[in-house]
Amino acid sequence: MKIATYNVNGINGRLPVLLQWLKEAQPDIVCLQELKAPQKRFPVKEINAAGYQAIWKGQKSWNGVAILAKDLEITEVQNTLPGDSEDLQSRYIEAIIDQMVICCLYLPNGNPCPGPKFDYKLDWIKRLKKRTHQLITMELPAIIIGDFNIIPGPEDVYKPERWENDALYRTEVRKAYNELLNKGWLDSIRTLYPDEKVYTFWDYLYKAYDRNAGIRLDHILLSPYLHSSLQSGGVDRHVRGWTKSSDHAPVWIELDK
Incomplete structure (x- = not known):
């Protein structure tokens, strides 16, 4: 089974790129982030025509997440991250597909830092850790997948010394990411x-893609139940070079299921 994540950076404006990649890569499950479209403007007809069912949580102009599945039933569990009833940003959607819990997220950026946006990011991470702890405790086959807006370590960024005060690389967020790994x-x-430099995002400025001056923000984390199922994976880096493509590239894994 092939499972992928892709921050599309505007699903309607970049729909041809998304459809081209879906046709080429043929993933079974896809998690999308940064739809930048209200609920009623999600291109469900085009997605269905490509062979995928979908659930999504839109938001006008910003954020937005979706889960697509090919020839698989999707059962939505929740479309907000528990823990803050006043948080209206569309950043989380969770579903059960093929007896797996799929948690698609678009974690807050947090910049400028310090400030209220960084505080919101840290609070969001605390809520995420609580939910992931529940999934571990229940010993479920689960996947946390999406744009984490976290650069885990110096091996995940071009010239890490330039990012030390950025919310994507601050000590607090890298520590939180490592705590997830330490929990299983x-x-x-x-x-x-x-041991390799693996990037998933290249800025549009300064020919970052051409120079491979990237960062790794898009992650696929597996619960202990699925560790032994991991077979292969990678980044479809070439998609970032397509005309009118997102500044992110799709990331995928294959599980032996």
Whole structure:
């Protein structure tokens, strides 16, 4: 089974790119982030025509998450991250697919830092840790997948010294990410490529993609139940080079299921 995540950076404006990639890569499950479209403007007809069912949580102009599945039933569990009833940002959607819990997230950026946006990010991470602890305790086959807006370590960023005060790389967020791993979640891409520079995002400025001046923000974490199922994975880096593509590239893994 092939499972992927892709921050599309505007699903309607970049729909041709998304559809082209879906046709090429043929993933079974896809988690999308940064839809930048209200609920009624999600292109469900086009997604269905491509062979996928979908659930989504939109938001006008910002955020937005979705889960797509091909030839698999999707049962939505929740479309907000528990813990703050006043948080109206569309950043989390959770479903059961093929007896797995799929948690698709678009974690807050947190910049400028310090400030209220960074405080919101840290609070969001606390809520996420609580939910992930529940999944571990229940010993469920679960996947936390999406744009974490966290650079885990210096091996995940071009010139890390330039990012020390950025909310994507602050000590607090990297520590929180490592705490997830210490609780039993497996960073699938880093496990498959322990010693390689692997990036998933390249800025539009300064020819970052051409210079491979990237960062790794998009992650697929597996609960202990699924560790032994991991077979392969990678980043479809070439998609970032397509015309009118997102500044992120799709990330995928294959599980032996």
